[in-house]
Amino acid sequence: MPEKFSAETYKKDFESKDSCNARIKHILSYAIRAPSTHNSQPWKFILTGNRLSIINDESIRLPKSDALGRYRHISFGYLIHHIVLLAAYSGTQTMTRLGRAPVIAEIEFHTQHGVFDVTIAPLINALCSRRNRRGIFERDSAIPHNTLEAASARSPLFPAALAKPECAIASGRTVACIASCTAEGMRRAYRSNAFRREMASWITPTGSWRKTGIPGYSLNQPAILSWLLPNIIRFIDIGRFLSKLNVTSISSAPCVFGFAGDDTVSSWIGVGFQASHTALTLTAARFDVSVYVAAMEYDDTRREAGRAFGFSHPLQFLFATGALKGNVSWCTPRVPVSQKLTER
Structure with missing residues (x-):
């Protein structure tokens, strides 16, 4: 640090x-x-x-x-x-x-x-x-039960003004189902030229002075490739390739946290508040968090992933967690x- x-x-x-x-x-x-x-x-x-x-x-x-x-x-x-x-x-x-x-x-x-x-x-x-980075999780990165319990508990600072979300933990075969939903969402999204143009505009090459956007190094890309990546995304549908990478990464995670609630502003803000508490609790215990939202892009994949978690409300957000290989500075x-x- x-x-x-x-x-x-x-x-x-x-x-x-x-x-x-x-x-x-x-x-x-x-x-x-x-x-x-x-x-x-x-x-x-x-x-x-x-x-x-x-x-x-x-x-x-x-x-x-x-x-x-x-x-x-x-x-x-x-x-x-x-x-x-x-x-x-x-x-x-x-x-x-x-x-x-x-x-x-x-x-x-x-x-x-x-x-x-x-x-x-x-x-x-x-x-x-x-x-927030991507990669393959270590095979022996099982998360202790008490850490999972603390991470899934509602934040003691949760504001009364926000809608309280559901939180659930998926593991084992359920993780594979969620990975599949995420992959399908990514494949569909990248078929859209407009989506790819927008995505490309938010890639920030390594070494750029820009303070917003997704830095190339956070995508585990070499510096030179990070300068080429926006044009690759803009003109080539690499959704199938990226979906395979995401499936491999998510499937290697010991567990995935999901958050659900109504499709309202109060609910979304509440999901973010609780997800932040959960993520920081895991980070404090020296585990990594990788956010994947492609499963939420389409109603059918969102419903399927939500059912995998066992939610009674619509799935709004999820991230994989465990110990990623390698370190970053x-x-x-x-x-x-x-x-x-x-x-x-």
Whole structure:
């Protein structure tokens, strides 16, 4: 983990801030490490006193890969969880309310009693070290039952304003079924020229100064190939090839976590909040998380994958988890808070 990102350095820097305003901005500087679909970071912020408004940046759109806005709002759920978690670690209470478009949510910060909650420190370290990457999971990367239990438990910080999602764990043959649904979704998506054009526009070659998009290195691509990949995706249907890679990766995972709920904004944000808690709990236990959403792209594959989990509500999100082979040192880039924040 880079030295500048850890629970300890966060604590030291937080304690050096002499105003509520400065401390909220410090919380945001870490919270924006939340993952977002295609690393699009579709958020803006307005800070008014102790109230933070999280704004949907409507200039950032994914009409082909996220037509409903499901993954965008799940991304906001991740972000809100990061903010609430960092505040709780800092001894700061929060109140979260859903907003009216384009405001996604408003968070008020109260009672900074100055006592850091050391029990949350492992999750803060996980927040700092988290990577979403792909690959083959180690065969002996079984996850202990107590870790699975902790990861699937609802976050104790879950806001009352959000719809509570279902969470389930798939293993064994069920994982193969989910992998098959994901592969079928990917094959169908890549047949669309419009989808491929959009996807290609969000690939960021290794070495680029761009702060948004999917970095080539996160796709396990050599630097040179990462510069060619956008054109390959744009002009060639590689869906069948990619689907095979995904099947191999997902099928090698000891388990897959799924999250379900209604097709509503509150539900999607709630899914993101809980998925973030689950992912950080697993990361804190030194397991990797790989997000795969292609199974949710089509109604039939989503229903089939949802049935595999045993959900009573529609499947909204899933990720495979275990110990991936190899190590990484990169961090996905982020647009600085200063470029996203307006103060009033």
